[in-house]
């Protein structure tokens with residue numbers, strides 16, 4: 001589904017990703033863990049097509065197609081979704097209006113008929129239950145005045161509504177209390193299936209208690225320094241990033 | 254029609270009404286009108302050399318040979334008062350500055366409430382007109398105020414007696430139709446007694462293909478603890494020139510919520526003023542301006558805090574596209590006695606094109622020491638992170654810009670008191686953004 005080959009990316013002339021290789025197949029959950037500043041958000045934004053980041057070397061393939069030349073919205077309509085670490089506030093634009101327009105633009109892309117506002121309203125209400133969100137959030141401006149937890153739930157609501165093939169979840173767990181973390185994780189579990197890929201970016205291991213990854217990758221200074229199964233996350237939690245990374249460096253010697 | 258070319262930068266007064274001053278047949282009013290007519294001769298036509306007109310070049314108006322609308326053009330126009338259903342039975346229609354009784358519809362008013370045209374009020378309510386007319390006018394030596402005062406033939410007269418709540422909005426519709434160079438001078442007088450509550454919507458509309466001139470003046474006298482919601486929609490034709498003055502005078506605890514939305518006209522100059530004369534009064538003068546192509550929109554405002562404990566609010570938003578220009582000059586006066594003033598002013602400008610121009614100038618003159626005044630201005634493009642967020646959801650470039658522009662504008666629209674107008678404006682904003690992005 002997603003194949004990243006020797007990806008280098010920079011922003012404002014500073015190289016941040018320094019040769020990433022990663023392959024996600026349909027049905028797989030990959031966790032990317034790493035200390036602050038290691039490049040986790042950069043990786044997810046580059047995959048989603050943020051125009052501020054320049055790919056200087058390497059390729060990103062989505063379903064076999066090199067997506068380098070595609071703008072963010074084209075990637076989104078192909079089925080790539082980014083749940084933001086810091087969801088953006090958009091005063092004056094209602095949540096339901098955004099979701100309806102986004103959903104319909106994806107349907108148009110697939111040659112499907114647009115959903116009218118009434119139909120869409122029904123559709124969205126079913127999805128609200130997945131993240132236990134109050135319908136009143138639909139009429140509010142996108143993320144405007146939402147608490148940190150509400151913003152993250154709203155990202156997952158959009159994920160549920162847009163139903164992409166590949167979900168990039170950038171620290172969806174950060175800033176959530178335990179109850180909210182459970183709701184959000186269960187929501188993600190309900191949405192994912194054997195046809196979808198998930199890239200779960202996280203700083204902490206705790207969300208992996210709810211969402212079981214197939215693979216765990218450790219990102220350090222723009223490189224994946226270690227990959228393994230779900231037990232790697234537990235090891236990271238017990239030993240800390242520094243120890244893992246030192247042992248990696250030790251092996252390399 | 255013969256075209257008379259006036260000397261450059263001189264307004265041709267002689268073509269107007271054949272140089273005569275229309276008569277109202279009420280002594281005090283006619284005296285004020287002829288005084289204004291005389292004063293006008295001594296006031297030069299404004300040019301960009303005047304500080305108040307620095308960025309607004311009105312030479313195109315000086316060159317026009319305008320004539321006042323006539324009754325013939327008036328009869329050809331009809332207006333469906335159900336366009337704003339909330340005001341179906343409380344609508345006055347004016348065509349080219351003259352009252353159109355056929356299209357107007359005013360029914361079932363509460364006891365004592367007067368909603369009529371100025372001429373009618375002069376006949377039937379002369380005492381009320383005499384005590385209030387021109388009382389709040391504090392525009393001194395202002396060319397267009399004098400012009401309106403001298404030349405007006407009609408306008409709206411609204412009177413709300415004390416302790417009266419009028420639920421339905423009063424809709425005042427000003428239509429300009431017909432030939433090139435039509436000039437109209439609507440003069441509105443709104444008087445509210447204490448503890449009254451009411452809503453007035455002024456709406457200006459006209460053809461896109463004629464360069465007409467509207468010089469309007471609205472005067473509002475708000476008694477103690479009265480509440481007025483006011484909307485002014487400027488939806489003139491794209492070649493029109495529109496110069497407006499609005500002045501309001503607020504007594505103790507009076508509350509004015511005024512919103513101006515400007516979409517039309519080639520040149521629009523709007524001077525709005527709130528004079529807080531009574532303690533505890535509050536004025537909101539919010540504005541939304543959408544300009545494109547070669548449009549110019551200039552708002553000058555004065556919030557005049559004369560006494561203690563008054564509050565004011567001004568959110569002025571503009572969207573500038575094409576080669577258009579937006580000017581905002583917001584003055585806040587806090588007089589020596591006006592302690593505990595709380596004044597808020599913000600001007601946000603969204604620039605959608607490289608060629609658009611934005612001039613913004615807050616001007617605070619504070620002579621009291623215990624006051625709270627906040628002001629701020631921003632000029633900018635759409636926010637990159639908001640753009641990326643929407644695109645990452647699948648919205649293409651065009652929809653993204655539309656939706657963000659829409660979001661910027663709705664902040665003002667959402668505050669409007671009449672639902673059908675809100676809905677109408679949401680559509681107008683959509684049209685503006687699609688029109689802007691497709692050229």
Ligand SMILES: Nc1ncnc2c1ncn2[C@@H]1O[C@H](COP(=O)(O)OP(=O)(O)O)[C@@H](O)[C@H]1O
Pocket residue numbers: 011012014016034035036037038039040041042043052
């Ligand atoms: N737009 C940007 N401009 C400059 N530096 C950036 C920008 N975005 C990220 N960086 C830098 O890139 C590095 C990686 O950041 P990020 O991808 O956000 O890390 P993480 O998500 O792992 O905390 C950091 O050193 C950060 O300061």
Ligand SMILES: [Mg+2]
Pocket residue numbers: 040041042085170171
């Ligand atoms: Mg991050």
